[in-house]
Amino acid sequence: MRKFITLLAVIATFLFLVAGHFYWKEKTSAHTPVEKKEPVEAKEKAKTKEPVSVDEDLLTVSANWPKEAQDALMKAASEGRPYKIAFVGSESIGKEDGGWSVMLKDALSEAYGNGVEVGIFEYDEQSEAFITNGHAEEVAKFKPDFVLFEPFTLNDNGNVEVEDNHENIKTFISDVKGAVVVLQPPHPIHGATFYPDQVNQLKAFANAEGLDYLDHWSAWPDQSNEELRTYLQDQQSAPNDKGHEVWFEFLRDYFIAK
Template sequence: MRNFVFILLLTAACLAFLITGHLYWERKIEATVQAARAKVETSAKQETETSQTEVILARAKQLPAAAQAAIKRAVEEHRPVHLVIAGSESTPENGGWPERLKQALDDAYGKGVFHITVHEYDGLTTADADRQRIAADWAKDKPDLVLLEPFLLNDNGVVTIDDTLAHIKSIIDELKSAAPNAVVILQPPNPIYNATYYPRQVEQLEAFAKENGYPYLNHWHAWPDDQSEELNRYVDPQTDLPTEEGAALWADALAKRFIAQ
């Protein structure tokens, strides 16, 4: 009888040992599988993020180097690129070229890659803008990029070009003091028909940008010649503001720089 009990206990102990061992290895294998699965998922996620980053940077390759670097920094920080668009009534918050450009960026990069804020200042000259310290408005948006159309058309015949350029520099300096990482990209307003001095002022704006190291996007090559009446299809001769066709043309010209094919 004792032998039988001993054998029974021994058998039970062996079974318990086998069951415990089986459960141990089963848990260990499951943990190994889970760890391997997590590693694969992490690797796949990293590959996807790397791929998405590469696609975004490839799209932006026609922008100035400083703008590309700002976009890269935002993407690597896993946040939207904050783009501030600022300018005169030629750069309307609603119904103009900024809305068309936003749509083009959403279509090309994906919705949410760019977070765009538009600041329109109706009737301001650069002197007004400098005095009113409007760059503080942009700094609140924590911009990566500021696309600035600097009131040059409103200055025409009112503020000398030397003063205009000094005010532009003051406005940019104010922004940079509050948002040092912001990259300011200058662009001219729209052309107007049969102007004499205004085209020369635009040329001086471009030279000023180059001299001071500001990125500059010149979209004038996309418009009809400013001495041609065809321009009146794109810019209303009564208001000197872009028509619907002009807004589309302006947005398309900028999109070709923002979006490499």
């Protein structure tokens, strides 16, 4: 009997201790702040930012451009602003009669949409007057990213020394600082003597200055071929419709890669 009473006392003590343990745990947990865990998905969203969507097709159609121009085009697209292109030169660029500059502007609009904005700047002057009359500043106000420049080589023929023409090009480039400048010659003419050499010197200047040079003469009939006259207006002062078409197609293939 004594042993039975002792066993009951041990069991009662054990049950009392267990009950006390659970009571204390419940009391303390009621006052302990519970850490709120942020869902994994929310954490991942906080860590990652969605990248800005840039149309990679721009790199394809602008594949022929200088790398610097391509990079600036992509940057403009990512910022949601148009990339500005300026066509600058003498009356041979055909702004007033629907020449290559107008046709190329339309083609660029179709290929790049609102991604580009084109300005056409035509001057019936020599390179000296172009600079001194402040026309370079007019182009600069357009704030172009890319300039295709025909630097009045034919207008300067017999009037402005080649070295001075090149200095005027340098002045123009400094005025449109920040823009990528690409050079091209005016149209070829039949039977010229000194003019082709001046154009060759323009090409050499471009190479020496690290400028891209678009030699569209390769798309025309040879200068010694009488057929060349059928691509030009009377007196060979500018291209006719046929000449503008040849010039346009050459430039289109450069600006809009297939």
